Amino acid sequence: MMKNIPLLIICLVALSASDVLAQENETIFKSAGIHRSGGYAAISNKFTKINGSYANMPGIYGGWFINQRFMLGIGAAATTNYIPVPVESEVFPGRKMSYQYGQIGLMTEYVVASTKWVHFNFNLLTGTGFTLQYDRHDMDDWDFEWDDHDDQDPKFFFLMEPGVQVEFNLLKWMRFSPGVSYRQAFGGKGNGLTDSDLSNITYNVTFKFGKF
Template sequence: MNNKLTKAIFMAATFFVALSVQAQEDQKIRTLFNNGGIRSNGGYGGVTVGYTQIENADAITVGGQGAWLINHQFGIGLAGTGFISERRFDATLDNRYLTTGGYGGLLLEFIAMPHSPIHLSFPLVVGAGGLTYVESRRDFDFYDSEDSQAFFVVEPGVDVEFNLLPFIRLGVGLKYRVTSDIELSYRDSGAAILDRDALTGFSTAFSLKFGKF
């Protein structure tokens, strides 16, 4: 758990260092409320599709987010992500199972040089979620759940964004997800189904944002 916390703290620190460096380079935005306070308001809604791994099993992610933008650079809002892993044969249960769930929470975002056609965004999501280990014999065909649980999550990241149109942005991102310990277990034996850090790891995603930037 210490290793996971160290990585999470490092990624979160990167987020705030990037904000500080940009603030020093741009004297017009040294702080959120300098030079006349909030000079512009905007907002956006967006969707994401991505890839991750859950204990070495391939998984797809689908999500959505929305945020209020202050001075083109600071965003605050909500974000959520759902995930589903590939099916694998479980010898203990003599059938094919997969892991599925989702998480979401508060979204904080800093956008460096937002008016540039290509720029960087540093999102940070802090929240909670849930997952379940469920029998699945065919695509989108779910049966009995062996176990499920809730978890806390922190997910910092970095996106490369492209201003396609004044109201549309395309992003390609890399994130690092850190969760509280996963403790799914088999009902009969009590043995662990997944490692405690099964959800901790990197993910990649494409995003489309629509709004007033």
């Protein structure tokens, strides 16, 4: 009987160690998994400059919100106001030609301390930007003809726009997130525009709705 005691002790120690290792593995697995999943949509208005002229750019984005930290989704925005085309770059000389700018792509956000009533988030849009020219001569008239506004000379290029926002939790399902970002174009040729003409700092006012 005495000879079996050391063997019994070794078995008990081994069982205890295996139980500890199993608990540690479970903890590691759970910490890397998805504890909470939600989603939200955002409406935003951006204020920036394109080719030195003021540009108003409404946009939308949204997606899957993971563990109250990381959002993975898509975003899009486009200009709405008159952005004059220099005379030497007009597709149709003598008309009131305006630049149209737009962007669409993968949108990601990393939220710091999402449950706090005020916190920060860092975001990044990666995708495609485009420019074109259109005749805006009669846009202020009620009886304009759509034929006068055909899109001309479309150009596409790669785009990245990192940014940061201060976020306020207004309600459980609603947040207010003003912020700033920097739009960087790569390969924006044509329409009389270069990468430097298309790249600029951007300010935004954003409201978010969803399950946070």
